[in-house]
Amino acid sequence: PSVLKDGSKLNPDYIPERLPHREDKLKELTIAFRDIVNDPGKSSVRVVITGRTGTGKTVTARIFGKAFAEQVKNRGIKVEYAHVNCHRERTLYLITLKIAEQLKLSIPPRGLSSQEVFKIIHEYLERRNMYVIITLDEFDYFLNSSPPEDIYFIVRLYDELAVNVKRVSYIFIIRDLTTLSSLDKTVRDHIARDIIEFPPYKSNELYDILQDRVKIAFYDGTVSDDAVRFISDINGFDKGGSGNARLSIETLELAGRIADAEGSPIVTVEHAKKANSRLNEEASIILDELNYLELHPMLLVKALINLSKREKKESFPIGEVEDEYSRLCELLGVEPRRHTQVFEYMRRLKLMGIINTQQSGKGMRGRTTLLSLTFPASQELDDYVTKLIGALKN
Ligand code: ADP
Known part of the structure; x- marks a missing residue:
């Protein structure tokens, strides 16, 4: 059994009927x-x-x-x-x-x-x-x-x-x-x-937005008020958060999945806290790792972020990633590294836990290496990487 009645209502592409505070x-x-x-x-x-x-x-x-x-x-x-x-x-x-x-x-x-x-x-x-x-x-x-x-x-x-x-x-x-x-x-x-x-949303505004989603996505009475309050407070701009409704809804969804995984019939504030720290932890570990990269491996990460956002897929043939990488190099006016060097960067990125590699299945013509990011290609991350690239270029 799940606390979720209709998870699609928490999807970023879902268009709600009302827009509280807009x-x-x-x-x-x-x-x-x-x-x-x-x-x-x-x-x-x-x-x-x-x-x-x-x-x-x-x-x-x-x-x-x-x-x-x-x-x-x-x-x-x-x-x-x-x-x-x-x-x-x-x-x-x-x-x-x-x-x-x-x-x-x-x-x-x-x-x-x-x-x-x-x-x-x-x-x-x-x-x-x-x-x-x-x-x-x-x-x-x-x-x-x-x-x-x-x-x-x-x-x-x-x-x-x-x-x-x-x-x-x-x-x-x-x-x-x-x-x-x-x-x-x-x-x-x-x-x-x-x-x-x-403007970024205040805590009370996020609360109203989240309550609307609770009603349509979860079964009646399965989400405690404290949980919603916690997520609104932690993200509310007036309380030092980013004021981001997307992140708040994502946290609510993860809290629901954690409650399900623990066999709890109700989403408690503890589940909300776990969801929040899990999202934060993932983000901070990755940001930390990225700080150590040089320009060209960073551009490879950016290439993967671009592809993931554009094509809404998880993994990409290495050739496609290299093409996007070359395009980025051209935009920045830097010479792309040769294939063997790019391969070496990929190997290091994999060791650092930033990317995953796998061989394409039998269905595809020829065998090729597929690359994917180990983390979601969020807007925050994209901004961060773009900023690091700007700094490395100079
Ligand atoms: P932006 O384009 O500013 O990055 P979005 O429009 O994609 O933000 O909103 C992010 C998420 O938050 C979407 O799932 C959207 O439906 C939801 N959302 C944002 N503002 C509201 C609101 N006022 N009421 C209900 N849902 C909202």
């Missing part, structure tokens, strides 16, 4: 997009949502987009919502394809440039007299890794398309606003018109 942000978004209602086609709205990891940026944008489309439908205005993660779709071309896919538009598989795809999208909207709100999530990645002309194209769309009715509006989700300071002023002005900040 109602005001939903309102701010509605106000920012009022031009689409009042004078459709007159302007291309741009809003930046910024805030730390786990402050509800993604989920709020998604819920807003759906609700807004629904709301304007009653007034006879057709709005579609598209949400693209720029870390997963890492080029302008992949981003435009993803937008087309979400509009259920089929694009010929080869031969078109991103600009041409965008033109097809625009003509499609024109034909149906439709508008689209595009959220570019983790836009920091796009800004940091794209050629200036691609950034220019996407944000100055209407200088390029030369059309009168503006049908495309954007929500840019940017974790770190300082990314914007490296941009050209004209480009920056096209992005940062309206900035909505998502």
